[in-house]
Amino acid sequence: MRIAxxxxxxEANTFSPIKADRDLYAHGGVLHGEEIVLEHGDxxxxxxxxLAAGTTPDVEVVPLLFAYINPIGPIVADVFxxxxxxxxxxxDKYGPWxxxxxxxxxxxxxxxxxxxxxxxxxxxxxxxxxxxVIGATFDLHANLSTRLIDALDVATVxxxxxxxxxxxxxxxxxxxxxxxxxxxIRPRPALVxxxxxxxxxxxxxxxxxxxxLMATASAIANRPGMLDASLIQGFPYADVPHMGMSAMAIxxxxxxxxxxxxxxxxxxxxxxxxxxxxxxLTPDEALDIAGRAPVGPVVLLDVGDNIGGGAPGDSTVxxxxxxxxxxxxxxxxxxxxEAVTTCMAAGTGATVRTTVGARQPHSPGHPVRVExxxxxxxxxxxxxxxxxxxxxxxxxxxxxxxxxxxxxHTLVLTSKQVLCSSLQQHRxxxxxxxDYHVVVAKGVNSPRAAYGRIARRMLTVDTEGIxxxxxxxxxxxxxxxxxxxxxxxEFGGGNR
Ligand SMILES: [Zn+2]
Numbered sequence: 001m002r003i004a005x006x007x008x009x010x011e012a013n014t015f016s017p018i019k020a021d022r023d024l025y026a027h028g029g030v031l032h033g034e035e036i037v038l039e040h041g042d043x044x045x046x047x048x049x050x051l052a053a054g055t056t057p058d059v060e061v062v063p064l065l066f067a068y069i070n071p072i073g074p075i076v077a078d079v080f081x082x083x084x085x086x087x088x089x090x091x092d093k094y095g096p097w098x099x100x101x102x103x104x105x106x107x108x109x110x111x112x113x114x115x116x117x118x119x120x121x122x123x124x125x126x127x128x129x130x131x132x133v134i135g136a137t138f139d140l141h142a143n144l145s146t147r148l149i150d151a152l153d154v155a156t157v158x159x160x161x162x163x164x165x166x167x168x169x170x171x172x173x174x175x176x177x178x179x180x181x182x183x184x185i186r187p188r189p190a191l192v193x194x195x196x197x198x199x200x201x202x203x204x205x206x207x208x209x210x211x212x213l214m215a216t217a218s219a220i221a222n223r224p225g226m227l228d229a230s231l232i233q234g235f236p237y238a239d240v241p242h243m244g245m246s247a248m249a250i251x252x253x254x255x256x257x258x259x260x261x262x263x264x265x266x267x268x269x270x271x272x273x274x275x276x277x278x279x280x281l282t283p284d285e286a287l288d289i290a291g292r293a294p295v296g297p298v299v300l301l302d303v304g305d306n307i308g309g310g311a312p313g314d315s316t317v318x319x320x321x322x323x324x325x326x327x328x329x330x331x332x333x334x335x336x337x338e339a340v341t342t343c344m345a346a347g348t349g350a351t352v353r354t355t356v357g358a359r360q361p362h363s364p365g366h367p368v369r370v371e372x373x374x375x376x377x378x379x380x381x382x383x384x385x386x387x388x389x390x391x392x393x394x395x396x397x398x399x400x401x402x403x404x405x406x407x408x409h410t411l412v413l414t415s416k417q418v419l420c421s422s423l424q425q426h427r428x429x430x431x432x433x434x435d436y437h438v439v440v441a442k443g444v445n446s447p448r449a450a451y452g453r454i455a456r457r458m459l460t461v462d463t464e465g466i467x468x469x470x471x472x473x474x475x476x477x478x479x480x481x482x483x484x485x486x487x488x489x490e491f492g493g494g495n496r
Contacts, residue, residue: 005050006064007103013237013310015466016073028069036063044391046103046137049170064090071310080110099133099181106142107235114240121151135177137170141235145242149191157230161203162389162449190258192266193246195489197236198276200444201460209272216268239476270491280462283321296437299455304465308446311467313417316357316365328408329437337415343374343401364465372405382428389421389446421446
């Protein structure tokens with residue numbers, strides 16, 4: 001059995017003014033063939049799970065193309081068309097195929113097509129026809145459309161947040177696809193969209209109400225005749241009609257049973273919709289609590305500057321507040337290539353007076369004036385073999401500088417945005433995060449797997465920015481109405 005695997009992984013924050021262009025894709029990585037194996041063969045990513053299915057007897061998994069970038073604005077139209085065109089050409093060139101495995105995020109938006117994942121799946125289906133089994137694995141933050149699921153035979157979705165099951169869910173998808181291609185099962189997926197947005201800070205799957213909902217999904221998936229079930233959290237910072245939560249179930253052979261199962265899960269989600277909303281601490285409230293905490297580290301989750309949600313990673317809101325309050329013992333990474341250049345020019349051990357952060361037009365806060373000593377200069381590459389959000393193993397911050405300021409702050413100034421999902425971001429530079437009283441992590445869920453291991457307390461801070469937790473602050477033009485919590489919405493009975 002020959003299975004092609006390929007994908008385009010993009011989470012679009014449509015409120016970001018920075019488009020996903022050719023340069024950013026070149027930066028993030030457009031991998032071909034063996035390059036995919038080198039990067040993902042040992043990784044716990046979706047692609048890693050797909051490749052692992054190649055150890056199944058009589059199954060060959062052939063990696064073709066995988067394009068990845070960090071979350072950012074929509075994909076430039078011709079860049080999307082070129083990448084998708086290359087994917088389709090590769091399928092032609094190296095086929096024929098018994099099956100295809102797509103590594104998609106599920107919240108991709110291109111300038112000319114709001115449902116970019118649906119477009120990819122539909123065009124792959126069109127190219128290969130109905131006889132080829134097509135499966136895809138999605139991030140839990142997918143905004144899934146009916147068009148997308150209609151184009152697929154099998155779809156699985158990460159069921160953990162932070163996402164530590166990408167490999168497992170991809171492997172499940174691959175196993176179902178292999179069984180379907182062998183004629184052993186007839187997967188029938190059904191998607192039930194909900195008129196509901198879950199707040200970004202209520203998505204941790206180890207906490208209620210998500211933990212209970214995930215248990216419901218798992219119980220449904222394990223019933224006789226069922227092949228899988230997924231809760232989908234959705235990605236609220238994409239202003240598209242299909243933005244929101246959904247429920248999915250796959251039955252072996254029965255469309256009606258699949259729909260009933262997905263509806264049951266959707267009903268369970270809808271029943272707790274008020275618990276899926278939240279308000280966070282203001283920066284002042286959070287720093288008050290951190291300042292009073294007898295022991296650290298207190299980890300502040302900078303929600304508004306969530307790199308994993310498409311934010312610039314250079315907000316100075318918390319840094320400025322900490323400086324203003326005279327909080328010493330403070331550690332934070334900031335993406336600021338300009339400050340890196342300044343510090344590198346001064347050299348290791350030099351004293352530098354400069355401003356840091358808030359350089360982008362959509363950066364929250366203002367550049368902050370600092371004086372400090374350049375502790376070290378690094379190439380910014382590190383590796384983390386422990387479970388991290390999304391299963392990534394290799395990280396690249398670009399040229400990186402550690403600056404110890406006269407305020408008692410340690411700033412890790414990076415040239416590229418990197419998810420704050422690994423303690424190795426600091427430890428690879430000789431910084432021990434547990435030595436600090438306050439540590440800022442830019443993110444909501446992605447830092448939890450790593451920072452949960454060291455935090456005496458973790459506080460969710462409602463900072464400003466294009467990933468702010470208060471979604472009522474955003475000017476949506478294309479979302480559905482009614483959509484809870486923006487409006488009262490109805491779900492269930494005849495309203496589905
Ligand atoms: Zn996600």
